[in-house]
Amino acid sequence: MRLLQRALRRSGLPLAYSQGYNPRLRLVLALPLPLGVTAGREFGELYLTEIVDLDYFVSSLSAQLPAGLRLVGASAVAAESPSLASLVVANRYRARLKLSEGKLVKPALIESAAIKLMAKEEILMPRSGKKKKHISCTNVRPYIFELQLNLDQGADPVLVMLLKAGSDGGVSPFFLLHKLAECEPDSGSETWQWLVERESLYMISNGALVPLAEGV
Amino acid sequence: MMVDVKLETILSKVQKPGRYIGNEWNCCLKEHDQVSLRMVLAFPDLYEVGMSNQGVKILYDSVNKDQDLLMERVFAPAVDMEEQLRLAGYPLFALESGKPLRAFDLIGFSLQYELSYTNVINMLDLAGIPLYSDQRSRDYPLIIGGGPCCFNPEPLAPFFDLFLLGESEEALPRLLKAVITHNQRGLAKQNILIELSNLKGVYVPSFYSPEYYSGSFSGLQKLEKQAPGSVEKNYVADLDSAPYPTAPLVPYIQTAHDRAVIEIFRGCSRGCRFCQAGYIFKPVRRRSAAKIAETARDLIASTGYDELSLSSLSSSDYPAIDELIKKVDEALIGKGVRCSLPSLRLDSYSVNLAENLHQGRRSSLTFAPEAATERLRKVIGKRISEAQIYRTLNDAVTAGWNGFKLYFMIGLPTEEERDVEAIAELCRELRRHFKRQGRPGIRFSVSVANFVPKAHSPFQWESQLRMPALISRQQLLIERFKKMPWVEFSWHDVETSFLEAVFARGDRRLAPLLEKAWQLGCRFDGWSENFSYSRWQQAFKELSIDPENYANHKFSYDDPLPWEHLNCGVEKELLICEHRLAFNGQFEKDVRNN
Numbered sequence: 190m191r192l193l194q195r196a197l198r199r200s201g202l203p204l205a206y207s208q209g210y211n212p213r214l215r216l217v218l219a220l221p222l223p224l225g226v227t228a229g230r231e232f233g234e235l236y237l238t239e240i241v242d243l244d245y246f247v248s249s250l251s252a253q254l255p256a257g258l259r260l261v262g263a264s265a266v267a268a269e270s271p272s273l274a275s276l277v278v279a280n281r282y283r284a285r286l287k288l289s290e291g292k293l294v295k296p297a298l299i300e301s302a303a304i305k306l307m308a309k310e311e312i313l314m315p316r317s318g319k320k321k322k323h324i325s326c327t328n329v330r331p332y333i334f335e336l337q338l339n340l341d342q343g344a345d346p347v348l349v350m351l352l353k354a355g356s357d358g359g360v361s362p363f364f365l366l367h368k369l370a371e372c373e374p375d376s377g378s379e380t381w382q383w384l385v386e387r388e389s390l391y392m393i394s395n396g397a398l399v400p401l402a403e404g405v
Numbered sequence: 406m407m408v409d410v411k412l413e414t415i416l417s418k419v420q421k422p423g424r425y426i427g428n429e430w431n432c433c434l435k436e437h438d439q440v441s442l443r444m445v446l447a448f449p450d451l452y453e454v455g456m457s458n459q460g461v462k463i464l465y466d467s468v469n470k471d472q473d474l475l476m477e478r479v480f481a482p483a484v485d486m487e488e489q490l491r492l493a494g495y496p497l498f499a500l501e502s503g504k505p506l507r508a509f510d511l512i513g514f515s516l517q518y519e520l521s522y523t524n525v526i527n528m529l530d531l532a533g534i535p536l537y538s539d540q541r542s543r544d545y546p547l548i549i550g551g552g553p554c555c556f557n558p559e560p561l562a563p564f565f566d567l568f569l570l571g572e573s574e575e576a577l578p579r580l581l582k583a584v585i586t587h588n589q590r591g592l593a594k595q596n597i598l599i600e601l602s603n604l605k606g607v608y609v610p611s612f613y614s615p616e617y618y619s620g621s622f623s624g625l626q627k628l629e630k631q632a633p634g635s636v637e638k639n640y641v642a643d644l645d646s647a648p649y650p651t652a653p654l655v656p657y658i659q660t661a662h663d664r665a666v667i668e669i670f671r672g673c674s675r676g677c678r679f680c681q682a683g684y685i686f687k688p689v690r691r692r693s694a695a696k697i698a699e700t701a702r703d704l705i706a707s708t709g710y711d712e713l714s715l716s717s718l719s720s721s722d723y724p725a726i727d728e729l730i731k732k733v734d735e736a737l738i739g740k741g742v743r744c745s746l747p748s749l750r751l752d753s754y755s756v757n758l759a760e761n762l763h764q765g766r767r768s769s770l771t772f773a774p775e776a777a778t779e780r781l782r783k784v785i786g787k788r789i790s791e792a793q794i795y796r797t798l799n800d801a802v803t804a805g806w807n808g809f810k811l812y813f814m815i816g817l818p819t820e821e822e823r824d825v826e827a828i829a830e831l832c833r834e835l836r837r838h839f840k841r842q843g844r845p846g847i848r849f850s851v852s853v854a855n856f857v858p859k860a861h862s863p864f865q866w867e868s869q870l871r872m873p874a875l876i877s878r879q880q881l882l883i884e885r886f887k888k889m890p891w892v893e894f895s896w897h898d899v900e901t902s903f904l905e906a907v908f909a910r911g912d913r914r915l916a917p918l919l920e921k922a923w924q925l926g927c928r929f930d931g932w933s934e935n936f937s938y939s940r941w942q943q944a945f946k947e948l949s950i951d952p953e954n955y956a957n958h959k960f961s962y963d964d965p966l967p968w969e970h971l972n973c974g975v976e977k978e979l980l981i982c983e984h985r986l987a988f989n990g991q992f993e994k995d996v997r998n999n
C-alpha cells in the first residue's frame with residue numbers, strides 16, 4: 190500500500206486527496222489482505238481530479254512501480270458506481286504446504302484431514318464482541334464454497350480454497366488451515382506450515398460467482 | 406542486487422531479509438569496471454537506523470554524482486544474519502552489487518555513536534579484512550572513518566587508515582579523486598597516506614604516537630614530518646551550492662524516519678555547554694528559502710513521500726521561518742504533503758509555528774528544557790526561564806495541545822538532588838497550573854538522559870557522575886513519578902551512558918579493549934536487547950583497564966587532551982571561558998552575534 194501510494198505520488202497523475210488536515214490519497218484496495226498472505230492480483234480504486242487517457246495512466250504509473258509490482262490494467266468507472274469493496278463476495282486462496290527440510294508429510298494424511306473438515310456441519314469461529322468478555326461464535330462451514338487439494342507428484346501439496354468474504358462475514362484462510370490440522374490430531378499436523386497467496390477476488394455477475402477481473 | 410542461491414538460503418533463515426537486498430527506489434547501480442574507484446559506505450548499525458540518517462543519503466548522492474566514482478552501501482547485519490553468514494562462510498557484501506567488501510577500493514565507516522564501535526570491528530571481520538591498519542597491505546581496501554565521532558576517534562585509531570574530519574559531502578569526492586591519482590602513480594600504501602594527509606580534514610592516526618605519563622595521556626608525538634600538527638575540519642561554506650540529494654533512496658521496509666528531509670540550516674547558535682553538536686557543526690549556515698522550496702518540490706516528485714521534515718538542530722532559529730513555511734507550502738500545494746518541524750525551542754513563537762504546521766492536529770509537542778531549575782539551566786547554558794516555560798506551555802494548551810514530551814538530563818555538573826527532584830516538581834506544578842486554568846488532564850511524557858561529557862564541548866573537562874549516584878537519582882525520579890500516573894517516565898540505561906562516556910573521551914589504549922569486548926560477543930551495544938555489561942566488565946578486567954579513569958575523570962585546563970590535535974574550529978580559550986562562566990551561572994552572549 191505504501192509502495193503504491195509513493196509510486197502514485199511520483200507519477201505526476203492528477204490525484205485526488207481527502208479534505209482537511211492530513212490529506213490522504215483517495216485510494217482504496219478492494220479487500221485488504223489478511224496478515225501473512227501474499228498477493229497474486231489485487232484490485233483497487235483510485236480517484237483522480239480530472240479524466241486522463243487510460244494508456245497514459247497505465248504508462249505513467251508503471252514507470253514508477255518497483256520491480257516485482259506490475260500494473261495489469263486500468264479502467265475508468267463513473268465516480269458514483271458501487272465501490273469494489275461492496276462488490277467482492279468471495280476470494281480464492283492458494284495454500285502451499287512448506288515442507289521443512291527432511292520432514293515428509295504423507296499426502297493421504299492431508300487428504301483425510303480435508304475430507305474430515307468438509308464433512309463437518311459446523312466449524313465454529315470465535316469472534317470477540319465489542320465488550321472483550323463477550324465471545325460469540327460463528328459457524329463458518331457455509332463460508333467454504335470450495336476446497337480442492339492438489340497432490341502432484343514431486344511438488345508441494347497445494348490447497349485451493351474459495352472462501353466467502355465481504356462485510357457480512359468471512360473467514361481467514363489461516364483459521365481454516367488451523368482447523369484442518371486439528372482434524373488429524375497427534376500426527377505432527379500441528380507443525381504444518383502453509384504459504385498462503387490470494388489468487389483472486391470474486392463478485393456475483395448474472396447470479397454466478399465470477400473473478401473480479403472478468404466481472405468489472 | 407541479484408541474489409544467488411547461497412544467499413537466498415541465508416536470507417530465508419533471517420528476519421527482515423529486506424535489510425540486505427537493496428534495490429530501493431532511486432538506488433544507484435554502476436558497473437565496477439566502468440569507474441576508477443569503488444567505495445562502500447558502511448553504517449555500523451541496522452539498516453533501519455542507517456537509512457534514517459541524512460548523512461548517508463547526502464554522501465551517496467554526492468559521490469555517485471561523479472561518473473568516475475561509485476558508492477555502494479552496507480549496514481551492520483543483525484545478530485541472526487551474522488550467525489547465518491558465519492555458518493555459511495559468506496563474506497559481508499554490499500547492497501547494490503552483492504560483491505564482497507574486499508572487492509572495493511575503500512570502505513568508509515559512518516561513525517555516529519560510540520556504542521556502535523564493536524559493530525565496526527565485527528563488520529571488518531565479517532568482510533574478511535584484518536582489523537588493524539598495520540596488518541593490511543595495499544591489496545586491502547583503505548578503511549576510512551567520518552561522522553561526529555571522528556572528533557575523538559582515538560579508541561578506534563589503530564583500526565583505521567584515516568579519518569575525514571567534519572562535513573564530507575564536498576571533501577569525500579575530493580579525497581576519492583586524490584586516491585585515484587595516487588593509485589595510478591602506483592604509490593605504496595604508506596606514501597598514499599602521506600599524500601592524503603596533506604588534504605584538509607584528513608587525519609592519519611598512524612602518523613601520530615600518543616605518550617602516557619604515570620597512567621595518563623601526556624601528549625602526541627608526530628611521527629611523519631609531512632603530516633599536519635593539527636588537523637582542521639572540513640565544512641561546507643555555502644549550503645545552497647553544496648550537493649543535496651533531490652532523488653534520495655526510498656526504502657521499502659519501514660525505517661526509523663521514513664520521510665523526505667530537507668536540512669534548512671546547519672550548526673546551532675545556542676551553545677549549550679554539554680552539547681557537542683553545537684560546537685562541532687559551527688558555523689551556522691543556512692539554506693535559502695528559495696532553494697529549500699525548490700528542493701522540497703523535487704524531493705516529493707522523486708520519492709513520493711507524504712511527509713517532509715524541515716530539519717536542523719534547532720528549527721525555530723531559522724530567520725523568517727514563517728516566510729519559509731509559506732514558500733514550502735506554496736511549492737507543495739495540492740500534493741497532499743504535510744510538513745514537520747523537529748527540534749523546537751521552548752518559546753511562544755515555536756508554539757505558533759507548530760500550530761501553523763499542525764492545523765487541527767493535536768498530538769503532543771516536544772521540548773527540551775534539559776534541567777528543571779533555573780540555576781542549573783544557567784550552568785548548562787540553556788536560556789529559558791521558568792516564566793518562559795509556563796508561558797510557552799500555556800500558549801500550547803490554549804492552542805489545543807494536551808500533551809507534552811519533555812527531555813531532561815541528570816548528572817549535570819553542579820547538580821544536586823533537589824535539581825533532580827525539581828523535574829518531578831515541575832511536572833506536578835504545571836499540571837496543577839493547568840487544572841486551575843480549567844484544563845485538567847494535561848499529560849506529560851518525560852525522558853531523562855544521563856549527562857555524558859563530550860570532547861570539544863565546554864564540559865569536556867567535566868567527569869560523569871558515578872554510576873551509583875546516577876542510579877540513585879534515577880531511582881528518586883522513578884519513585885516520584887510512580888505517584889503521577891499521568892506522566893510517562895522513561896530513562897536511559899546507566900551502564901550504556903557510562904560506556905558512552907568512556908569512549909567519548911577515550912584514548913588509544915581502549916582499542917585492544919574494543920577488540921576484546923567484540924571477541925567476547927559484544928555487538929549492537931546501543932540496543933538494550935543485545936547489550937551485556939558483564940561482557941564489558943570482563944573485557945576491562947582482562948586488560949586491566951579501569952573504565953572509571955575515563956568516564957569519571959576530571960581534566961584540568963592544563964592537561965593535554967587526547968583529541969586536542971583535531972580542530973573543530975572552536976578555540977580552546979572559548980571553551981575555557983564558557984566552562985568558567987558555567988560555574989558563575991552566566992550566559993555567554995549568543996554566539997550568533999560574534
Ligand code: SF4
Nearest residue numbers: 673675676677680683
Ligand atoms: S539548542 Fe543547545 S542542545 Fe540543541 S543543538 Fe543547539 S546547542 Fe545543542
